[in-house]
Amino acid sequence: MIEKYFHLEELGTSVKQELIGGFTTFITMSYIIIVNPKILEAAGIPFGPSMVATILTAFVGTFALGIYANRPFAIAPYMGENAFIAFTVVKVLGYSWQTALGAIFISGAIFTLITLLKIRTWLANSIPESLKISFAVGIGLFLTFIGLNDTGIVTLGVAGAPVHVGNFGDVKVILAIVSFLIIVVLMIKKINGSIIVGIISVTLLGIILKVVEMPKSVFSLPPDMSEIFLKLDIKGALTWGFFAVILTVLVTDFVDTLGTLLGVGYKAGLMDKDGNLPEIEKPMLCDALSTVVGSLFGTTTAGIYIESAAGIEAGARSGLSAIFTSLLFLLALFFAPFFTIIPSFAYGSALIVVGIL
Numbered sequence: 001m002i003e004k005y006f007h008l009e010e011l012g013t014s015v016k017q018e019l020i021g022g023f024t025t026f027i028t029m030s031y032i033i034i035v036n037p038k039i040l041e042a043a044g045i046p047f048g049p050s051m052v053a054t055i056l057t058a059f060v061g062t063f064a065l066g067i068y069a070n071r072p073f074a075i076a077p078y079m080g081e082n083a084f085i086a087f088t089v090v091k092v093l094g095y096s097w098q099t100a101l102g103a104i105f106i107s108g109a110i111f112t113l114i115t116l117l118k119i120r121t122w123l124a125n126s127i128p129e130s131l132k133i134s135f136a137v138g139i140g141l142f143l144t145f146i147g148l149n150d151t152g153i154v155t156l157g158v159a160g161a162p163v164h165v166g167n168f169g170d171v172k173v174i175l176a177i178v179s180f181l182i183i184v185v186l187m188i189k190k191i192n193g194s195i196i197v198g199i200i201s202v203t204l205l206g207i208i209l210k211v212v213e214m215p216k217s218v219f220s221l222p223p224d225m226s227e228i229f230l231k232l233d234i235k236g237a238l239t240w241g242f243f244a245v246i247l248t249v250l251v252t253d254f255v256d257t258l259g260t261l262l263g264v265g266y267k268a269g270l271m272d273k274d275g276n277l278p279e280i281e282k283p284m285l286c287d288a289l290s291t292v293v294g295s296l297f298g299t300t301t302a303g304i305y306i307e308s309a310a311g312i313e314a315g316a317r318s319g320l321s322a323i324f325t326s327l328l329f330l331l332a333l334f335f336a337p338f339f340t341i342i343p344s345f346a347y348g349s350a351l352i353v354v355g356i357l
Contacts, residue, residue, distance in 0.1 A: 006070055006318040006320045011317040013320075019321075020314050020316075021072060023196060023328065024195045024350075025308055027310075028195075028350055029076060032058070033332055034051070034336075036050070036076075036077045036079070037051040037053075039079075039082045040299065042086045042090075043087075043091070044096075045299075046228065048224075049223055049225035050228065050298060051223065053229075053299040056297050057077055058329040060290065061075030061290030061302050062074045062075045062326035063322070064289070064290070066320065069319060071322065072268055073304045073322060075286065075287060076329075077299045077301065078300065078301050081256075081301040096236070098231050098233040098236070099233045099236040100245070102236055103237040104294070105234055106234065106237055106246050107253065107291065107301070108292035110250060111250065112289055124258055125274075125276050127262070144355030146348070146355075147353075148352060151344070153176060153352075171209055173345070175202045175209075177349070179350070180198070182202070183195055183197075183349065184353060187353070198346075198350060199350055203343060206343055206345075207341075211343075212343050214341060215337035219335060220336055222333045252301075257284065257303045260305070260308075261277065263309070264304070265280075267309050287304055307351070311325070
């Protein structure tokens with residue numbers, strides 16, 4: 001029944017392959033569980049409830065995408081948009097986080113409407129194929145850069161020199177290179193789960209070498225999210241002064257989602273002979289509704305994650321991998337400390353490999 005619903009044979013995949021792909025996607029984007037609430041904390045949104053909102057948004061959005069769109073993509077609150085809300089809308093412009101969430105809800109509702117009217121589909125299919133391919137190339141370069149920065153192989157510099165070479169004597173950088181080599185060697189030998197093996201192996205080495213801290217506990221009950229649940233101020237966002245914020249969120253989300261969707265679609269080999277992603281409106285609708293749901297939970301704009309490419313490279317081809325990813329997010333509600341031990345230098349090396357491919 002599962003194989004038939006998700007068209008596994010038709011897509012050239014299997015339950016095992018989808019499980020590995022789903023787990024890989026989750027591992028490479030699990031940082032959002034901690035990073036998103038950390039950023040939103042600057043806006044005054046409490047960390048604990050914000051973490052729950054982040055996880056629930058990722059679960060609902062990714063699960064819906066897997067079931068409805070049957071695509072190997074994952075959804076979670078976007079990086080970039082969260083910083084814009086926290087540091088610009090709240091810190092600089094002086095609006096409350098409740099009003100900011102109201103703007104997120106409105107932009108999500110508009111997105112849902114233009115998706116249902118197939119305006120987003122028309123725009124996506126109007127883009128020349130060469131430009132769509134460039135999205136995939138750009139995503140690869142971006143993933144590689146993120147990975148290089150996460151591993152410490154390069155570090156951010158100043159305006160005159162945007163990046164600097166990292167400290168290759170640092171144990172973390174050495175472990176990142178080891179992880180990279182493990183993944184590459186296993187891929188050459190065509191061993192399934194090479195990315196996961198590389199990440200877990202180096203995480204364990206990091207624990208042994210005491211550069212990765214073990215959490216005090218593995219299990220934890222989810223914090224109460226009543227402080228932020230349904231606390232958005234939609235009326236406060238419906239002012240002319242707030243129009244620019246809504247427009248900025250809308251345009252940024254549109255560009256982010258479209259570029260990621262087309263880029264990872266090419267990586268997964270899901271494009272048709274005309275270079276279009278069949279039924280693209282389905283993942284777009286899931287993306288739009290995730291933003292609406294996320295604002296109700298108490299978090300910022302959600303969308304399809306570029307890290308989905310890591311799961312695709314590990315073998316994910318159907319929505320079943322998205323289901324596995326979503327269930328892992330749900331588990332993270334109770335095992336958040338466990339998932340936070342995976343260091344950036346471990347998953348960063350995986351992003352470098354995926355970006356190069």
